[in-house]
Amino acid sequence: MIDQRTRECAVSFGLLLPVIIGIVWAASATEVVGRELLLLGCVNIIAAVGLGLFSGTSGILSLGHVAFFGVGAYVAAWFTLPAAMKSFLLPDMPLFVQEAEWSLAMALPVAALVCMLLGVISGAVMMRLRDTSAVIASFGLVVIFYLVFIGAKPLTNGKQSLYGLPVDQATWPVFIGTMVVALGIAFYMKSTRFARNLEATRDEEQASRSIGIEPQFHIFMFWVLSAGIVGLAGALYGHVIGVISPSGFYLEKTFALVAMIILGGYRSVSGCVVGAVVITIAEEIFRKTEEHLGTFAGTETIFGFEFPLVFGLTAISFSIMILIILYTRPQGVLGYREIATMFNVFAANKDDAGKHTELPTYKVSAERVLETHNLSKSYSGLNALEDVGIKVGAGEIIGLIGPNGAGKTTFINVLTGSLFATDGKIELNNEVGTEWSAVKLARKGLGRTFQNIRLFTSLSALENVIAAVTVQSPGLGRREVEATAMGWLNFLNLGDKAHTNSGNLAYGDQRRLEIARALALEPDFLLLDEPVAGMNSVETEDLKKGLQQIVSKFGIGILLVEHDLKMVMQLCDRIYVLNKGQLIAEGLPKDIATNAAVIEAYVGEETDHL
Numbered sequence: 121m122i123d124q125r126t127r128e129c130a131v132s133f134g135l136l137l138p139v140i141i142g143i144v145w146a147a148s149a150t151e152v153v154g155r156e157l158l159l160l161g162c163v164n165i166i167a168a169v170g171l172g173l174f175s176g177t178s179g180i181l182s183l184g185h186v187a188f189f190g191v192g193a194y195v196a197a198w199f200t201l202p203a204a205m206k207s208f209l210l211p212d213m214p215l216f217v218q219e220a221e222w223s224l225a226m227a228l229p230v231a232a233l234v235c236m237l238l239g240v241i242s243g244a245v246m247m248r249l250r251d252t253s254a255v256i257a258s259f260g261l262v263v264i265f266y267l268v269f270i271g272a273k274p275l276t277n278g279k280q281s282l283y284g285l286p287v288d289q290a291t292w293p294v295f296i297g298t299m300v301v302a303l304g305i306a307f308y309m310k311s312t313r314f315a316r317n318l319e320a321t322r323d324e325e326q327a328s329r330s331i332g333i334e335p336q337f338h339i340f341m342f343w344v345l346s347a348g349i350v351g352l353a354g355a356l357y358g359h360v361i362g363v364i365s366p367s368g369f370y371l372e373k374t375f376a377l378v379a380m381i382i383l384g385g386y387r388s389v390s391g392c393v394v395g396a397v398v399i400t401i402a403e404e405i406f407r408k409t410e411e412h413l414g415t416f417a418g419t420e421t422i423f424g425f426e427f428p429l430v431f432g433l434t435a436i437s438f439s440i441m442i443l444i445i446l447y448t449r450p451q452g453v454l455g456y457r458e459i460a461t462m463f464n465v466f467a468a469n470k471d472d473a474g475k476h477t478e479l480p481t482y483k484v485s486a487e488r489v490l491e492t493h494n495l496s497k498s499y500s501g502l503n504a505l506e507d508v509g510i511k512v513g514a515g516e517i518i519g520l521i522g523p524n525g526a527g528k529t530t531f532i533n534v535l536t537g538s539l540f541a542t543d544g545k546i547e548l549n550n551e552v553g554t555e556w557s558a559v560k561l562a563r564k565g566l567g568r569t570f571q572n573i574r575l576f577t578s579l580s581a582l583e584n585v586i587a588a589v590t591v592q593s594p595g596l597g598r599r600e601v602e603a604t605a606m607g608w609l610n611f612l613n614l615g616d617k618a619h620t621n622s623g624n625l626a627y628g629d630q631r632r633l634e635i636a637r638a639l640a641l642e643p644d645f646l647l648l649d650e651p652v653a654g655m656n657s658v659e660t661e662d663l664k665k666g667l668q669q670i671v672s673k674f675g676i677g678i679l680l681v682e683h684d685l686k687m688v689m690q691l692c693d694r695i696y697v698l699n700k701g702q703l704i705a706e707g708l709p710k711d712i713a714t715n716a717a718v719i720e721a722y723v724g725e726e727t728d729h730l
Contacts, residue, residue, distance in 0.1 A: 123586075123598040123599055123601065123602045124582075124602065124619075125310075125311050125316070125583070126311040126598055127460075128311075128458055128460045128461055129307040129308070129310050129311040129389075129458065129460075130307070130311070131459075131460040132307060132389070132390055132458040132459045132460040132461075133303060133304065133307040135459045135460065136303065136389075136390055136393060136459055137300060137303060140165070140299070140393065141296060144158050144161070144162070144292075144296070148292075156360055156361070157400070157404055159290055159295055159356075159360045160357075160360055160400055161396070161397060161400045162295045162296070162298075162299050162356070163295075163353050163356045163357045163360060164353070164376075164380060164396040164397075164399065164400045165299055165302075165303075165392075165393050165396040165397070166298060166299055166302040166349060166350075166352055166353040166356070167185075167189060167349075167350050167353035167354075167377055167380075167396070168377065168380040168381055168384070168392040168393070168395055168396035168399075169302050169303060169306045169349065169389060169392045169393065169396075170185065170302065170306075170346045170347075170348075170349030170350035170352075170353060171185045171346060171350060171377055171378075171380075171381055171386075171392070172306070172381045172386045172387075172388075172389065172391070172392035173305075173306050173309060173310075173342060173345065173346045173349065173389075174342045174343055174345075174346035175381060175386050176381065176385075176386040176387040176388065176392070177309075177310070177315050177318045177319055177322065177342055177387075178318055178321070178322055178338075178339050178342060178343075179322030179323075180246075180249075180250070180251075180254045180255070180258075180339070181255050181258075181378070181386075182254075182255075182258040182343075182346075183255060183258045183259040183261075183262060183374055183378065184242070184257075184258030184259060184260070184261030184262050185258075185346065185347070185350045185377060186262050186350075186369050186370070186373045186374045186377060187238075187261045187262050187264070187265035187266075187369070188235040188238065188239065188347045188348075188350045188351045188354065189350050189351070189353060189354035189357070189369055189373065189377075190265055190266075190269060190354055190364075190366070190368070190369030191231075191234060191235050191238060191265065191351060191354065192231040192232070192234075192235050192350070192351030192352060192353065192354030192355040192357075193231075193354040193355060193357055193358040193364045193368075193369070194269070194275065194276055194282070194358075194364065195227070195230060195231040195234045195235075195351075195355065196224065196227040196228065196230075196231045196354075196355035196356075196358060196359070197282055197285055197358050197364060198210075198213065198217050198220070198227075198275075199217065199220045199221075199222040199226070199227040199230065200221070200222055200223070200224055200227050200285060200286055200289060200359065201221075201282070201284060201285060201286075202221060202284065202286070203218060203219055203220075203221055205283075205284040206218050209277050209282060209283075209284070210274065210275065210277060210282075211274075212274035213274065213275070223289060224286075224289040224290070224291075224294055224355070224356075224359055225294050227355060228294075228298060228352055228355050228356075231351050231352065231354070231355035232348040232349075232351050232352050232355075233348070234351065235347045235348050235350065235351025235354075236344050236345070236347055236348040236351070238347065239343055239344035239345075239346075239347030239348065240344055242261055242343070242347075243339075243340045243343040243344050243347075244340070245257065246258065246339065246340075246343050247335075247336040247337075247339040247340040247343065248336065250325075259374075262369075262370065262371075262374055265369070266366055266369065266370050269366035269369065270366050276366070278366075279365070279366065280365070281363045281364065281365040282358075282363065282364050282365065283362065283363040284362070284363075285358050285359050285361075285362045285363065285364070286359065286362075287359055287360065287361075287362040289359050290356070290359040290360050294356070295356060298352055298356060301352075302349050302352065302353075303389065303393075305345070305349065306349070306389045306392075307389055309342070309345065310389060313586075313587075313590040313594075313601075314338055314341060314342075315342075316579070316583060316586065316587055316590070317333045317338050317587060317590070317591075318335075318338040318339065318342060319576065319578060319579060320333060320576040320579065320584075320587045321333060321335040321338060321339075322578070323575075323576040323577050323578050323579070324574045324575065324576055324577075326538060326558075326570075326574060327570065327574035327575070327576065328576070328587070329537075329538075329557070329558040329559050329562070330536060330538075330558055330562055330567075330568050330570075330574075330638075331562055331567075331587060331588040331591055331637060331638070331640075331641055332559050332562035332563045332588075332591035332592075332641065333559065333587065333591060334559050354369075371435055372434055372435040372438075375435050375438040375439055375442070376399055376403060376434075376438055378438075378442060379395070379399050379438045379441050379442050379445075380392065380395035380396045380398075380399045381395055381452075382395070382442055382445050382446065382452055383395035383398055383399060383441070383445050383452055383453060384396070384398070384452050384453050384454055385451055385452025385453055385454035385455045385456065385457070386452060387451070387452075387455065387456040387578070388452070388454045388455065388456055388457055388458055389458060390454055390457070390458045390459045390462075391452050391453060391454035391455070391457075394453055394454060395452065395453070399438075402437070402438075402441070403434060403438075406433055406434040406437045406438075407434055409433065456578060477603055477606040477607040477610055477615075478600065478603040478604050478606075478607045479604075479607030479608065479610070479611055480604065480607070480642055482642050482674065483674060483675050484514045484515070484644050484674060484675035484676050484677070485514060485644075485675075486513075486514050486515065486675070487514070487549075488513070488514040488549050488565070488644040488645070488677065489511065489512070489513050489514070489547070489549065489550070489677075490511070490512040490513075490535075490547070490548055490549075490566070490644075490645045490677060490679070491509070491510070491511045491512075491546075491547045492508060492509055492510050492535065492544060492545065492546050492547075493509050493544055493545040493547070494507045494508075494509060494543065494544040494545070495507070495508045495509065495531070495534060495535075495541050495543075495544035495545070495546065496508070496541060496542050496543040496544050497527075497530055497531075497534050497539060497541055497542050497701075498542045503701050504527050504530045504701050505527050505530055505531055505534065505541075505701045506701045506702050507544070507702070507703070508527075508531060508544070508698070508701075508702070508703050509544075509703065510679075510696050510703075510706075512645060512677045512678075512679050513677055514644065514645075514675050514676070514677045515671055515675045515676070515677060516671075516677050516678070516693050516694070517667065517668075517671055517677075517678045517680060517691055517692050517693055518677070518678065518679050518680065518692060518693065518694050518695070518696065519680050519681075519682065519688040519691070519692035519694070519695035519696065519709075520679060520680065520681045520682075520695075520696050520697075520698065521681075521682065521683070521685065521688055521695060521696075521697055521698070521712075522697055522698035522699050522721065523699060523721055523722055525700075526698040526699050526700065526701070526721075527698050527700070527701040528649075528681045528698055529571050529649055529681070530701075531681075531698065532568065532647055532649050532679075532681060534546075535566075535647060535679075536558055536561055536562075536566060536568045536647060537553075537556055537557050537558035537559070537560070537561045537562075538558050540554075540555065541554055548561070548564055548565065548566060548644075548645075549564070549565065549644065551564070562591070562641060562643075563591065565641075565643050565644035565645060566643055566644070566645055566647065567638035567639065567641045567643035567645070567646045567647070568638060568646070568647040568648070568649070569631075569634040569635055569638055569646075569647070569648050569649055569651055570634065570649055571649040571650050571653070571681075573627075573630050573631065573634060574634070575622040575623065575630055575633060575634065575637075576622060577621070577622055577623030578621070578623070579621075579622060580618065580619050580620060580621055580622060581609060581614055581617050581618055581619070581620055581621075581622050581625060581629075581633050582602070582605055582606065582609065582618040582619060583622075584622050584633060584636075584637050585605035585608050585609060585633075585636050585637050585640045586601055586602060586605040587637070588637045588638070588640035588641050589601050589604050589605050589608075589640045591641065592640060592641050592642050604640070605640060606618060608636045608637075608639055608640050609633075609636055611636070611639070612632045612633070612635060612636040612639075612666065613632070613662075614629060614632055614633060614636060617629055617633075627654055627655070628655050628656075628659040628663075631651055631652070631654075631655065631659075631663070632663070632666070634651075635648070635651065635666075639670065639674075639676075642674075643676060644676065644677065645676065645677045645678070645679065646670070646676050646677070646678045646679070647678075647679045647681075648667075648678060648679070648680050648681065648682075649681045650681055650682055650683060651663060651680070651682070652664075652682065652684050652687060653682075653683065660684065660687060664687055664690070664691055667680075667691065668691070680692060688709070689709040689712075689713060690709075692709055693708075694706065694707065694708060694709075695707065695708070695709055695712045697712060697715070697717075697718050697721065699717075699721040704717045704718065704721060705717055705718050
């Protein structure tokens with residue numbers, strides 16, 4: 121059996137494809153619009169879906185995919201252009217290319233592979249960048265390839281157009297078939313754990329690392345795959361218009377592609393299709409308007425005004441459209457929804473999903489231990505932590521307390537790999553993990569929550585937990601993964617909230633969901649950073665009982681950072697106290713409660729008890 125996301129993607133694909141093909145067939149049969157415009161619509165759908173696959177899943181708006189579009193167009197042209205035309209326009213091409221006269225269908229895989237190879241090279245850089253720097257770098261890719269297209273005259277004919285592409289090869293089977301492949305790949309990838317992991321990274325990268333997701337790998341994968349799909353679109357494009365030139369793969373096409381995914385909703389494959397259709401029609405209108413105004417400039421008066429030649433009307437119009445869409449509907453027309461979810465196709469299935477649950481029965485070995493030795497962290501000579509040593513055993517609940525600014529969260533961040541220690545050592549189950557990344561520590565058995573809640577807010581509560589389950593148990597089938605995640609939600613009394621968007625949960629439920637997600641790693645140790653902050657007394661008591669149940673059922677060791685001293689005193693086996701980055705006390709709760717150094721750190725010298 122398949123999971124909820126897979127069903128939604130499969131049905132959306134099944135609903136969307138006949139609609140697109142039907143519209144194309146009806147328009148073609150009735151000659152409502154020209155054949156060239158319909159073919160360009162197919163090209164734009166493929167390109168938008170390819171760009172949306174990367175930008176929508178990663179959250180990184182790429183301005184660079186037009187470079188792959190251009191490369192695909194030129195590579196396909198090399199192999200489909202008649203030999204006589206190549207000997208005239210590209211006389212310096214290698215002999216085997218000069219003599220090749222392939223069909224467009226044969227050239228498409230080559231164009232896609234070349235684009236993916238370039239995606240591998242550029243992706244090695246892109247996967248390390250985020251936010252604005254990634255957007256700027258992607259735009260740099262367009263500029264670089266534009267200059268390459270101009271400068272590599274033996275391969276592209278330079279600034280001059282490369283004409284004579286066989287438009288008779290632009291047949292419906294090739295175009296529809298390629299579009300089916302592109303949509304199929306996009307919907308399939310969206311249904312996989314790789315897409316869910318990248319969406320988690322998009323929402324909260326630090327939290328995704330804390331459950332063992334490696335962001336760079338996923339960004340790289342989707343960048344390369346999307347490069348290949350957009351390259352296919354470029355290869356088809358040249359055979360629609362019969363001529364290509366560097367200017368066709370620069371700013372205007374970049375704005376058009378970006379407008380497509382923003383208009384429809386770049387997080388949705390269906391949204392990218394809608395955006396592509398709308399922009400294709402708009403582009404034709406703008407182009408004809410530009411031609412009309414240019415034709416009658418200086419010779420025709422409209423409403424008493426003379427219209428000059430309007431250069432760049434299409435690019436200007438797309439830019440304005442992008443601004444309007446971002447202002448009025450930032451998520452696009454469809455937002456994150458697919459066709460199936462829009463019409464609530466799976467309302468019944470969602471109710472059934474909670475019936476399939478499976479809580480793991482693992483038990484942490486009593487020999488498991490987490491220790492730090494003389495752990496220190498400094499910033500430009502200022503010590504945030506100094507020689508901190510703690511020990512947490514399996515089945516223990518250990519408290520870590522201290523006044524504000526004591527270094528508790530810094531300690532947790534160093535312990536979980538979000539920060540690296542300046543000095544000292546971390547041992548996890550007798551392995552030195554001081555230089556391990558957050559991803560490796562999570563996979564080695566260290567789960568955590570955050571002082572400020574970090575959920576994957578575009579995902580449901582169930583999908584937040586699924587993201588962790590797939591890291592812990594990559595070999596499980598999709599249905600088993602969903603059942604295991606439901607088991608963890610039910611364990612934390614969140615089963616009825618499984619399909620609620622995690623960003624819409626009540627505060628206390630969000631705290632418990634963070635714990636459920638961390639538990640889904642089946643960790644040896646759980647590090648909780650102020651888990652009851654902001655909770656009322658009833659919620660605090662429920663969580664306290666939940667933590668006791670976690671320890672008794674699974675044998676997990678818990679390190680609890682908390683300001684609620686009453687809860688810490690009642691719950692913890694031992695307590696460590698930090699102040700100004702130094703460990704000032706450790707011991708049983710009753711001893712800590714009367715420790716003079718602890719009392720002074722919290723409330724001053726004159727108070728004799730906590």
